[in-house]
Amino acid sequence: MWQNIEAAPADSILGLTEAFRNDPSPDKVNLGVGVYKDDAGRTPILQCVKAAEKILLERESTKSYLPISGDPTYAACVQQLIFGEGSEVLANKRAATVHAPGGTGALRVGADLLKKFLPDARVWLSGPTWANHKGVFTTAGFPLGQYAYYDPANKAVDFAGMARDLQAVPAGDIVLLHACCHNPSGVDLDNDQWRQVVAIAREKGWLPFLDFAYQGFGAGVDEDRYAVAQFAESGLDYFIASSFSKNFGLYNERTGALTIVSPDAAQAAVALSHLKTVVRVIYSNPPAHGGLVAATILSDPDLRRQWLAELAGMRERIVAMRTALVEGLNARGVAGDFSYITRQRGMFSFSGLSDATVAWLRQNKHIYVVGGGRINLAGLTSKNIDYVCDSIAEALRS
Numbered sequence: 001m002w003q004n005i006e007a008a009p010a011d012s013i014l015g016l017t018e019a020f021r022n023d024p025s026p027d028k029v030n031l032g033v034g035v036y037k038d039d040a041g042r043t044p045i046l047q048c049v050k051a052a053e054k055i056l057l058e059r060e061s062t063k064s065y066l067p068i069s070g071d072p073t074y075a076a077c078v079q080q081l082i083f084g085e086g087s088e089v090l091a092n093k094r095a096a097t098v099h100a101p102g103g104t105g106a107l108r109v110g111a112d113l114l115k116k117f118l119p120d121a122r123v124w125l126s127g128p129t130w131a132n133h134k135g136v137f138t139t140a141g142f143p144l145g146q147y148a149y150y151d152p153a154n155k156a157v158d159f160a161g162m163a164r165d166l167q168a169v170p171a172g173d174i175v176l177l178h179a180c181c182h183n184p185s186g187v188d189l190d191n192d193q194w195r196q197v198v199a200i201a202r203e204k205g206w207l208p209f210l211d212f213a214y215q216g217f218g219a220g221v222d223e224d225r226y227a228v229a230q231f232a233e234s235g236l237d238y239f240i241a242s243s244f245s246k247n248f249g250l251y252n253e254r255t256g257a258l259t260i261v262s263p264d265a266a267q268a269a270v271a272l273s274h275l276k277t278v279v280r281v282i283y284s285n286p287p288a289h290g291g292l293v294a295a296t297i298l299s300d301p302d303l304r305r306q307w308l309a310e311l312a313g314m315r316e317r318i319v320a321m322r323t324a325l326v327e328g329l330n331a332r333g334v335a336g337d338f339s340y341i342t343r344q345r346g347m348f349s350f351s352g353l354s355d356a357t358v359a360w361l362r363q364n365k366h367i368y369v370v371g372g373g374r375i376n377l378a379g380l381t382s383k384n385i386d387y388v389c390d391s392i393a394e395a396l397r398s
């Protein structure tokens with residue numbers, strides 16, 4: 001069967017991790033995949049997760065199937081986290097949530113559901129966006145469009161271009177928005193700009209689909225839900241793909257959720273019924289462990305407090321690495337103003353490194369950066385920061 005079939009290209013992000021693993025160099029540094037590392041270069045299991053797992057080990061009494069939509073306690077915890085405790089969405093039961101295998105699974109469940117009811121829609125993605133968005137939505141059968149987002153000259157959001165493009169999106173199309181910590185650029189809308197985007201969505205009648213994979217990595221858990229809350233206030237239908245991969249470090253437990261917000265409870269119930277039909281034919285029902293861990297932490301005040309402190313620790317370390325990178329480049333006399341790196345939010349920085357420089361760094365220095373120049377700041381440590389700054393300085397001089 002495979003004799004006349006060419007091999008598929010490696011994934012632009014996860015393929016880089018594979019190449020990194022196979023690189024025997026002792027100097028190698030992985031600034032590719034969006035995975036948190038501590039200053040020792042390890043991706044730790046959070047202490048609150050370890051504590052929750054201990055509780056679960058004692059309490060868990062079955063490995064029987066979960067419901068198609070997942071554990072209802074998990075769905076309630078997801079909703080509390082993404083909307084905030086006092087949210088009217090919770091009181092009015094306007095949201096339907098299914099436990100999906102990671103943020104990617106949530107996007108795909110949402111995409112498959114949308115294809116059923118908006119078969120002729122186009123999906124609009126930010127320019128640039130996370131590479132896998134394109135794959136998920138084209139595989140679900142959607143044509144893609146692109147709206148302006150990142151302005152490389154100013155290293156900021158091109159909001160005039162974005163607003164112009166979103167005004168032109170036809171009613172019934174779908175617009176994928178990064179709720180916080182834009183991947184790959186690290187530049188986010190401010191609150192006023194979010195309010196304008198919500199107003200455009202309402203006026204033009206397109207469907208917002210928020211990718212919310214980094215809650216807590218921007219300014220904080222509460223601050224980062226601003227876009228989600230603004231859309232909730234608008235009364236529009238919208239979708240949210242959320243994930244516990246990053247903020248709970250539950251990467252390999254594939255713990256995410258797809259939430260659909262509707263104008264009222266009756267419509268949310270209809271949405272849930274259709275979500276279940278989509279889930280059933282893809283993976284039947286979700287894996288339990290990650291969801292049980294997240295729900296155990298979020299419903300225990302002490303563990304929740306511990307989680308928030310650990311999350312703040314991750315966020316603050318990344319911020320410190322942003323400063324260290326800028327200072328390191330300045331100290332080496334690298335031409336240019338790199339202060340924009342400290343204004344970006346989340347795990348990533350669109351470093352401004354060209355694809356040629358990215359290739360040079362990999363080949364000569366064993367430093368792995370995603371094509372387009374996206375750096376995962378969490379891959380920097382006090383041990384490798386000088387090596388990385390020296391290497392970038394050398395790359396830009398050569």
Ligand code: LMR
Nearest residue numbers: 013014032033034130183
């Ligand atoms: C990333 O952007 O690096 C992460 O979201 C991991 C992934 O699946 O690509």
